[in-house]
Amino acid sequence: MSRKLNLRERYQRMTRDLAWEPSYQSKSDIYPQMEFEGIKIEDWDKWEDPFRLTMDSYWKYQAEKERKLYSIIDAFAQNNGHMNVTDARYVNALKLFLTGVSPLEYAAHRGFAMVGRQFPGAGAQVACQMQSIDELRHVQTQIHTISHYNKYFNGFHDFRHMHDRVWYLSVPKSFFDDAMSAGPFEFITAISFSFEYVLTNLLFMPFMSGAAFNGDMATVTFGFSAQSDESRHMTLGLEVIKFMAEQHPDNIPIIQKWIDKWFWRGYRLLTLVGMMMDYMLPKKVMSWREAWEIYFEQNGGALFEDMARYGLRMPKYWEQTIEGKDHITHQAWGIFYNYTHAAAFHTWMPDNEEMDWLSAKYPDSFDQYYRPRFEHWREQAEAGNRFYNPTLPMLCQTCQIPMGFTEPGDPTTIGFRASDFEGNRYHFCSDGCKDIFDNEPQKFCQAWMPVHQIYQGNCGGATVPDVLDWYHLNFGVDNFDYAQSPDRQHWQQWKGEAAEESDAPDEAA
Amino acid sequence: MAVKAITPDYKGEALDGVDNFHGNIMFHVNWEKHLMFCAPLAFAMPPDAPFSTLLEETLPTAYGYHPDWKKVDWSKVEWTLDHEPFDPKPDASLEENGIVHRSLLRFTVPGAEGIADSGS
Amino acid sequence: MADAKNMVYLALQNNEDARPIIEAIEEDNPHAEINHFPAMVKIDAVGKLIVRRKTVEEKIGREWDPQEIHISLVSLSGNVIEDDDEFGVERDN
Numbered sequence: 001m002s003r004k005l006n007l008r009e010r011y012q013r014m015t016r017d018l019a020w021e022p023s024y025q026s027k028s029d030i031y032p033q034m035e036f037e038g039i040k041i042e043d044w045d046k047w048e049d050p051f052r053l054t055m056d057s058y059w060k061y062q063a064e065k066e067r068k069l070y071s072i073i074d075a076f077a078q079n080n081g082h083m084n085v086t087d088a089r090y091v092n093a094l095k096l097f098l099t100g101v102s103p104l105e106y107a108a109h110r111g112f113a114m115v116g117r118q119f120p121g122a123g124a125q126v127a128c129q130m131q132s133i134d135e136l137r138h139v140q141t142q143i144h145t146i147s148h149y150n151k152y153f154n155g156f157h158d159f160r161h162m163h164d165r166v167w168y169l170s171v172p173k174s175f176f177d178d179a180m181s182a183g184p185f186e187f188i189t190a191i192s193f194s195f196e197y198v199l200t201n202l203l204f205m206p207f208m209s210g211a212a213f214n215g216d217m218a219t220v221t222f223g224f225s226a227q228s229d230e231s232r233h234m235t236l237g238l239e240v241i242k243f244m245a246e247q248h249p250d251n252i253p254i255i256q257k258w259i260d261k262w263f264w265r266g267y268r269l270l271t272l273v274g275m276m277m278d279y280m281l282p283k284k285v286m287s288w289r290e291a292w293e294i295y296f297e298q299n300g301g302a303l304f305e306d307m308a309r310y311g312l313r314m315p316k317y318w319e320q321t322i323e324g325k326d327h328i329t330h331q332a333w334g335i336f337y338n339y340t341h342a343a344a345f346h347t348w349m350p351d352n353e354e355m356d357w358l359s360a361k362y363p364d365s366f367d368q369y370y371r372p373r374f375e376h377w378r379e380q381a382e383a384g385n386r387f388y389n390p391t392l393p394m395l396c397q398t399c400q401i402p403m404g405f406t407e408p409g410d411p412t413t414i415g416f417r418a419s420d421f422e423g424n425r426y427h428f429c430s431d432g433c434k435d436i437f438d439n440e441p442q443k444f445c446q447a448w449m450p451v452h453q454i455y456q457g458n459c460g461g462a463t464v465p466d467v468l469d470w471y472h473l474n475f476g477v478d479n480f481d482y483a484q485s486p487d488r489q490h491w492q493q494w495k496g497e498a499a500e501e502s503d504a505p506d507e508a509a
Numbered sequence: 510m511a512v513k514a515i516t517p518d519y520k521g522e523a524l525d526g527v528d529n530f531h532g533n534i535m536f537h538v539n540w541e542k543h544l545m546f547c548a549p550l551a552f553a554m555p556p557d558a559p560f561s562t563l564l565e566e567t568l569p570t571a572y573g574y575h576p577d578w579k580k581v582d583w584s585k586v587e588w589t590l591d592h593e594p595f596d597p598k599p600d601a602s603l604e605e606n607g608i609v610h611r612s613l614l615r616f617t618v619p620g621a622e623g624i625a626d627s628g629s
Numbered sequence: 630m631a632d633a634k635n636m637v638y639l640a641l642q643n644n645e646d647a648r649p650i651i652e653a654i655e656e657d658n659p660h661a662e663i664n665h666f667p668a669m670v671k672i673d674a675v676g677k678l679i680v681r682r683k684t685v686e687e688k689i690g691r692e693w694d695p696q697e698i699h700i701s702l703v704s705l706s707g708n709v710i711e712d713d714d715e716f717g718v719e720r721d722n
Binding site: 032033036037038183331334335337338339368369370372373376377387389390391392393394395402403404406411412413414416418421422423424425426427439440441442443445446447448449451452453455456457 | 511512513514515519520521522523524525526529530531533535537539541542544545546547548549550551552553570571574592610611612613623624625627628629
């Protein structure tokens with residue numbers, strides 16, 4: 001008598017049971033990237049599928065998510081939803097998102113397709129293939145959603161071109177290029193575990209809650225739509241680590257090195273998000289310091305206690321992030337304030353209320369180290385002498401961020417580290433970044449460093465306007481302070497607000 | 510330690526060797542305790558440029574915005590070059606002073622601790 | 630303490646699709662703690678959280694596939710357990 005297959009059986013028949021042992025080609029020819037990283041897998045059948053989604057279910061539920069999303073986006077566009085954001089300053093967070101984060105979703109799509117092809121286990125293949133399509137969906141939803149803002153605000157028009165060229169965008173770009181040019185096991189540890197499990201809340205929550213608090217229904221919507229896939233991604237990340245750790249003890253030190261590396265790279269990348277939370281949201285959600293305490297110190301602490309059973313420990317230099325949480329966002333905002341003439345989004349100095357919020361949230365650092373320079377900058381800007389740094393900055397070879405981070409224990413002194421490799425010197429912002437270079441110098445000596453490339457004459461020319469042109473940045477429109485920006489003028493017109501005193505055009509840098 | 514690669518003895522092509530800078534060297538300068546300048550600076554200059562060019566033109570342009578700049582007296586400034594104490598010879602070239610591609614110069618102006626002495 | 634090591638959670642969107650699911654969870658998991666955040670509901674528990682198909686079906690008056698929860702899921706923590714009749718998370722350290 002026939003009966004319907006249950007979920008477990010359906011899943012087994014339509015995934016694992018479709019795999020086969022090759023009979024006339026060797027496994028190492030079919031899967032050539034399985035050995036070189038040193039990871040040893042004895043039995044792919046021990047992989048436990050985090051979810052049991054067959055293709056029919058996958059497409060059904062993903063299609064439902066898409067239908068819901070796009071009807072909301074249509075309503076948003078039809079009702080001029082962009083007018084409901086708290087303030088046009090908020091939109092600059094979206095500029096950073098579209099140029100910096102969305103291309104990473106596309107890179108993740110490619111990366112998961114690549115590793116899905118390279119892993120021999122059917123369970124791993126299925127999970128990676130689904131994630132690859134998820135990530136493609138994410139980037140497309142982001143592009144579609146944010147395209148509405150492109151009609152009304154500046155800086156969105158050539159995000160793909162900018163991602164590959166603009167100085168601050170090499171920070172996220174190099175993060176994913178590093179992962180994609182790594183082997184499949186490192187890629188999946190870096191992205192599925194370190195990024196999508198350990199650190200995911202520190203990317204999702206700031207942008208999406210920031211959107212919710214600031215009236216950006218569109219971003220909230222694509223955020224939730226993507227987030228529903230993230231649960232699958234998170235569980236994949238955890239399964240990957242468990243699987244590799246359980247397959248062979250020799251894997252443990254390799255995994256630990258990757259955890260150390262990708263925690264530090266992720267931490268540095270998230271500086272941009274922390275800065276966004278503390279400085280770019282007219283209505284604040286919480287401070288970076290609070291977010292780090294909840295989502296890393298508490299949650300992450302519990303996670304690594306769990307991982308201890310495998311012989312894995314907290315990532316190296318995690319203690320520095322505890323001290324760093326009081327500083328990195330202010331330092332990052334300072335970097336972007338210095339170089340707003342070369343950025344495709346606007347910056348500004350916080351007003352008194354915002355400075356008081358920062359004082360309250362950062363009682364150990366803000367008033368002592370950062371308020372003095374911010375108040376000075378604000379005074380100067382009001383006097384028509386807005387500061388723009390005329391010289392290119394020194395970059396860290398690994399994270400590629402301008403070297404604005406200070407020595408642990410001394411927030412008034414820049415942290416310097418260096419290494420020599422094959423006759424060249426390389427500079428780093430921290431022990432974490434130096435260690436990453438020292439472990440793989442042949443990789444990181446090849447980094448395309450924006451400042452160095454400008455000085456080599458590879459970025460359109462010798463002057464700042466030449467370089468900005470090469471970026472496809474519209475001079476006087478996309479860049480400079482929010483105060484004199486066309487974005488602000490338009491916002492005031494649409495809202496029927498009166499222009500204020502300090503609107504006189506500034507000296508161009 | 511070496512990178513793990515699918516081709517044995519993998520070698521990467523370093524992009525920032527001095528030969529790629531069209532006769533210039535790229536080096537770095539940091540004015541200590543003046544974090545209003547968010548990071549150390551990067552300059553590309555010919556190695557035979559006199560050090561005095563830095564003092565008279567390059568650094569004033571780079572740092573002149575700061576109210577502390579008027580406190581700068583080059584005879585009192587303390588320098589390090591690649592973390593060693595450094596006593597620059599203004600009339601000699603960068604190269605003759607030991608400044609090479611990727612060198613790091615740091616200088617402190619006694620009595621200047623930044624905006625409100627906050628290190629800014 | 631053993632409890633802290635065995636925390637699990639389900640976070641769902643706070644919308645009409647998720648409402649019967651959240652109610653079903655409350656009914657079937659008396660040990661669960663429900664917390665409301667902007668646009669999201671986070672449900673914490675020690676050890677295990679289960680969403681039962683039958684309970685949800687009673688509430689919505691139609692057949693319901695536990696995998697429909699994917700549409701409303703925001704985040705989760707714990708080892709996923711699922712079959713035709715339920716979807717859940719558990720942890721047993």
